[in-house]
Amino acid sequence: MRTIAPTMTRSMQRVAEAVAADPAGCAALTVTGLAEHTRTSEATVVRTARLLGYPGYRDLRLALAGLAAHQESGRPPTVTADIAVDDSLADVVAKLAHDERQTLADTxxxxxxxxxxxxxxxxxxxxxxxxxxxxxxxxxxxxxxxxxxxxxxxxxxxxxxxxxxxxxxxxxxxxxxxxxxxxxxxxxxxxxxxxxxxxxxxxxxxxxxxxxxxxxxxxxxxxxxxxxxxxxxxxxxxxxxxxxxxxxxxxxxxxxxxxxxxxxxxxxxxxxxxxxxxxxxxxxxx
The missing domain is CATH 3.40.50.10490 (Glucose-6-phosphate isomerase like protein; domain 1)
Known part of the structure; x- marks a missing residue:
């Protein structure tokens, strides 16, 4: 989503941002519900799903449900890459390592x-x-x-x-x-x-x-x-x-x-x- 976001229209970006921020919540929404939640249209939701590589919204919704289930299975909380001035060196190492892994996976x-x-x-x-x-x-x-x-x-x-x-x-x-x-x-x-x-x-x-x-x-x-x-x-x-x-x-x-x-x-x-x-x-x- 980060890679292709610049190629999206603003309304499609709202859909992508909502999905990335709350996969579990969006997985529970119908195409109409997600369109209302993001103040877009059903057609925009479907186009966003296709741009993300899914045949339609149903397939994206299933993927989001699977992601949500994986996140709730006890996996450690995601580490953010934002490094603060007062972070310990151990935190800096953890955050940079996480960011490197994510960068490689995204690429x-x-x-x-x-x-x-x-x-x-x-x-x-x-x-x-x-x-x-x-x-x-x-x-x-x-x-x-x-x-x-x-x-x-x-x-x-x-x-x-x-x-x-x-x-x-x-x-x-x-x-x-x-x-x-x-x-x-x-x-x-x-x-x-x-x-x-x-x-x-x-x-x-x-x-x-x-x-x-x-x-x-x-x-x-x-x-x-x-x-x-x-x-x-x-x-x-x-x-x-x-x-x-x-x-x-x-x-x-x-x-x-x-x-x-x-x-x-x-x-x-x-x-x-x-x-x-x-x-x-x-x-x-x-």
Whole structure:
């Protein structure tokens, strides 16, 4: 619901908010009752149910009843992610751990396997992959580039917008460009993706807003969970968790598709790092 709420009309958002706030209470309502409770119409309730992935309101109502029963079965109270200034470190750990789990679960649930498969296919066949990201997303871009490099792929992460654009001009139909932007509106990321798109390059967007500007230039869109921001935890921290999950999915998928080449390359990188971290005797330096 958090992920798709921005795409809903205001009346549909009222239905979704009511359902999220009180699943047990809403499960007891008929479609007419929920429409009256949210000051909407029966048609709006049904459209909201369908947008949430259910054939109709009856199916949503059954799911809510099941959720309510699960919540009443003795499960510990839900921990909120809101961190207060006077929280103990133990509470901070518990709240952050809960938020991370929820972020990963939301991302996994909302990730389209068809789009993911198409992105993996493109990356596995790419001559070269350029990845764009700034700020926290730039760290994720570096992570994806490093992973691809370790299995023998040619990959570059760009956080400098000028360098990203000048490199994007060199891409072609055999290449892939990946843009990572939680907001879907980061100009320094969108511009090189647009240039790559215009060059005929296969483009991929990893974003929390699939309706954002970045989608105009993306052949494949991988949606991450909407970040939950608090005063002491910027949205960038939570969004990076979901982006890293998508990156791991891409990496494993590409490694599977290119296993004959990826396995020896990965083994060689492990061996090289192991030798680097092994102390050498003075004789070995002569």
């Amino acid at each position: 996994a649930a909302g990730l389209d396997p068809v789009q993911l498969g198409a992105a993996v296919t493109a990356l596995a066949a790419a001559r070269r992959t350029d990845i764009y990201g700034v700020g926290a997303s730039g760290l994720v871009a570096q992570d994806l580039a490093q992973k691809l490099l370790r299995i023998g792929m040619i990959a570059h992460a760009h956080s400098d917008p000028h360098l990203a654009v000048t490199n994007a001009v060199q891409l072609g139909a055999r290449d892939v460009a990946v843009a990572i932007t939680h907001s879907g509106a980061t100009g320094d990321v969108i511009e090189p993706l647009r240039v790559a798109f215009d060059q005929g390059t296969t483009t991929i967007a990893i974003t929390g807003r699939p309706d954002g500007s970045v989608s105009q230039y993306a052949d494949h869109i991988l949606t991450t969970s909407t970040a939950r921001e608090s005063e002491l935890r910027p949205a960038a921290m939570s969004s990076r968790t979901s982006q890293l999950l998508v990156v791991d999915c891409l990496f494993v998928g590409v490694a599977q598709r290119t296993y004959e080449r990826a396995a020896p390359a990965l083994a060689a990188s492990y061996e090289a790092l192991a030798h680097r971290h092994t102390p050498r005797s003075p004789q070995s330096h002569r």
